[in-house]
Amino acid sequence: MDGTGRIMSAKHGRRLAELILAESERTGLGPGSRLPTERQLAVDLGVTRSGVRLALAALEADGLISREVGRGTFFSNAAGQAFDALRASPDEVAGRVAGYPAPAATDFAPADVMTIRRLLEPQALPLVVMWATARDFAEMERCVAGGDQAVNYEEFETWDLALHRVIMAAAHSPLLAALYSVVESARHGQVWGDLKRRSASSQRRAVYQEDHRAIVTALRARDADAAVESMRTHLTRVAGHLLGETR
Incomplete structure (x- = not known):
């Protein structure tokens, strides 16, 4: 296909x-x-x-x-x-x-998407550390487990999207959730999907899962610094694979 x-x-x-x-x-x-x-x-x-x-x-x-x-x-x-x-x-x-308006797939440039993700997602994590509940952490773990069990690209991407959405929602800020819904809409677009799929591999999926676990572990420990650093590392890695950037 x-x-x-x-x-x-x-x-x-x-x-x-x-x-x-x-x-x-x-x-x-x-x-x-x-x-x-x-x-x-x-x-x-x-x-x-x-x-x-x-x-x-x-x-x-x-x-x-x-x-x-x-x-x-x-x-x-x-x-x-x-x-x-x-x-x-x-x-x-x-x-x-x-909990926020349904995103419509929008074809923003992937480089623009990654720039905004790198500005937005790490900076939101201190709020997550402050406000996340036991239920939020359970949802994060559920999404990570779903990613572990994914059998193909589509399933893994579904769980990847869900995990990042759950993390942002755990800040319990309706405005942040609304802003992030725009980012998520871009990840449903064809331009992003084509590029992400071309860069995908089982090895990279395994590395992304390690990144995800590190982020969730730091959030569970209420360690804002470690969580921010883990998210920055993850997004830098994703940008490198998508856009050919170097660290």
């Missing part, structure tokens, strides 16, 4: 995730309800099982479902907000759930 095809696949997965939410709300499912099996969802929606798996990965990364071995897949308590947002405006589900 070429780069454009993979981008369309990721977008298709996100749209299927919204469709699963809409169909579940229509049939009366809610927080705590068990979803149909992957096979049944594929039949009900008229899509492939691979598409359903990508959609479920997106829902899991957003914290809307949990998978329990031997029992099935269940909507989490957070899914209640998703259903409320869906009833209000289906096109805003993903962003309303996360």
